[in-house]
Amino acid sequence: MxxxxxxxxxxxxxxxxxxxxxxxxxxxxxxxxxxxxxxxxxxxxxxxxYQPKVSTSSQSYFKNSVWIHEEDSLAGIEIKNEKWILFYKGIEIDSTDIYDFRLTDQLPEFANTELKSGEFLVLTNKSDTLNYEILGYDKEQLSLMYLPRGKIHIYKRKK
Structure with a gap:
């Protein structure tokens, strides 16, 4: 046993x-x-x-202009003096609405740039950072996709 x-x-x-x-x-x-x-x-x-390549001509890429949102005619963007200003008619603009902007070809935390390289817009101010993919930009229209949510914003140039 x-x-x-x-x-x-x-x-x-x-x-x-x-x-x-x-x-x-x-x-x-x-x-x-x-x-x-x-x-x-x-x-x-x-x-x-590994670092994203930043375009040195960010400010010359976007000319001074005003853009109105296609779906909400009260919302818009003003590009002025190398600043990106988000506005809504009837609401006063403050410092949180004014952003510095730069272009880059990579946002690895949001987009798979291995499949398709793109142009991305990074807006920054003291309190926030916003990331967009530039879907289209010409004299009449500006199309941006907000990352990471994927909402598409289409703006028409104000004449």
Whole structure:
């Protein structure tokens, strides 16, 4: 009886070791090696090549003008003196409505630029940052998609 209990006890310990301890002894170092290898192949994330490329001509891309929202004629954008001003007729503009803007070709946190590179607009002020994809821009119309929600805003130039 004692001999049988010893054999059963040894078998239980072996099963526990094989099922729980051995995978960790082998798996953790293998996972660490695989992670290190993948990181090296992808390149260092802190590499300067990873940073979005910012257009140096952001301010010359958008000319001074006023744009009225296609669906809400009281809402609009005024681009003036290298500032992006969001307004709503009847409501006074304050500092939270005035943004600096820049163009970039990547917003990796919102858009998959591997499939399609795009032009993105980043609006910033002291209290907020807004991200848009530029869907179209010409003399008469400005189309923007708000990220991350995906709402499309179409504006017509005020004459």
């Amino acid at each position: 004692k001999r049988t209990l010893k054999i059963v006890g040894i078998i239980v310990i072996l099963i526990y070791f094989i099922g729980n301890v051995l995978p960790n002894l082998i798996g953790v170092p293998l996972a660490a090696y695989h992670s290190y290898k993948s990181w090296n192949e992808a390149g260092n994330i802190a590499n300067e090549d």
